Amino acid sequence: MNLENLVHLLAQTHQSLHQRASRAVDFALVVRNWLFGYYIVESEQQGEDRAQYGQRLLDGLSRQLRAAGIPGCSVSNLKNFRRFYEAYPQIRQTLSGELMSAAVSPLSIGQQLAGATGLELLAEQFRVSWSHYQVLMGLKDAEERRFYEIESVSNGWNVRELERQIASALYERLALSRDRDAVRRLSAEGQVLKTPCDAVKDPYVLEFLGLEERPAYSESELEAAIIDKLEHFLLELGKGFLFEARQKRFSFEEDHFYVDLVFYNRLLRCYVLLDLKLDKLTHQDLGQMQMYVNFFDRHVKTESENPTIGIVLCKRKKDALIELTLPKNANIFASQYQLYLPSKEELRQQLEDATFPLADNGLES
Structure with a gap:
């Protein structure tokens, strides 16, 4: 083995182990x-006046932990740790009954969790980085939070892409085209492509194009x-999409x-054709x-x-x-596109109107 090959081998080894070590450190964090959040919540629940006791507890903890040289323990961070536990309390229930038995003291539980067996159990629960969880904690809805966690893992989203998908209301947009049971499956499984409908969103959000809202665009400019x-467009389309051609003749x-x-x-094993329309959809467009679809089915696939x-992508x-x-x-399918991030409140209202009409009519509790 010559020197150049040896250097390359050592560099690859270092990079691989360094990445693994970084992931291990982040998981430990x-x-x-x-x-920390679990301990804080358990301690606060023993106080008579939780609000006052909790603030005093956090102030004292922060001072003493920093004095002990433990990093990242400001009062604001300790509040985040508490929020983290409160956002994921179900982890306590999903661990083994013996480990998290109500008869066991919080101190004993923590010691067991910090051991090898406890860490193995927790490894099955935490699958993204602390930076991801800081973003996910901002979502109040547990099902929505679970959906984005699953999608972050399956798609390898970094924090920036996770933030973009949340801002573009991916969960609400996918849920709008699904019935009630399918919406529940979204939060349990993430986006699973089984039928053509699963691959379609409405609307598609194209804010990343950087185009201003104006009527003078041509279809070729878009x-x-x-x-x-x-x-970016492939990420917006979703899972399994590969680009083949532009202006395919x-x-x-x-x-x-x-x-x-x-x-x-590649997941649905089919061609997907997109036609862009700048204005209102017409029956001629469909x-x-x-x-186009008939030609591909008969002569290409x-x-x-x-x-x-x-998919006809249209303005209206x-x-x-x-x-x-x-x-x-x-x-x-016909889907609308928009050049700006949607209002999550409006999409949620549409989702409630479309998915839960019986509840609105008083026919279902």
Whole structure:
């Protein structure tokens, strides 16, 4: 082995073990902070006036822990640790009954959790970094918080991407196209692609394009902006999408046609065609997409692949027109796009109206 190869081997070894060590340190930090929160909550519950006792407790803890040389223990951080435990109290219930028995003192529980067996149990519960959990703690809804945690793990989101997905209301947008049971599955499993409907969002949020809201854009300008930020657009599309072509041409009977954007979804094993429309959706737009889908199904896809999906991305649409134009089993969808981050409050209201109409009518408790 020459010197150059040896240097390369040592560098690879260092990088691999350094990354593993960094992950181990971050995991230990997550466990420590959850345990700190657990101890603080247990101590506060023993105080007569929780508010006053809790503040005195945190002030005293912060002073003495910092004096002992333990980093990251300011009063604000201790409050975060408490919030962390309060956001994930179910972890205590999911651990073994013997380890978290009510008959065992908090001190004894903590000592057991800090041991090898306890750490193994906690390793199954904490799957993202402390920075991720600091973002997730800002979500009040436990199901929404669980969804984003699962998606962070399965998609390898860094903190910045997690923040962007939360700001774009991914959970609400996916939930809007699902029934009540499917919404519950979102929080338990994350986004799972089994049918064409699972791959479609409404609306698509394209704020990352950096385009201002104005009526003068052409479809080619919007398309060019998407291609320029293709990596971001693929993240917005969701799981399993691969880019294949722009302005894909196909011909028959001496006429030429162009599909704006062609993707392939490796999870659904099918082509996904996107057509961009700057204004209101028309029945002609849907008919055109039907022709594109038919061509790909008959002349492009193989027998082992699933039917092609068509998505018309438009500024405005009317659901009644879509229902009247398309057959029920069509693999064609129309979704709106917007160039700004949505209002989560508006989406949540739409979700409640669409998913829980019976409760609003007093027919279901």
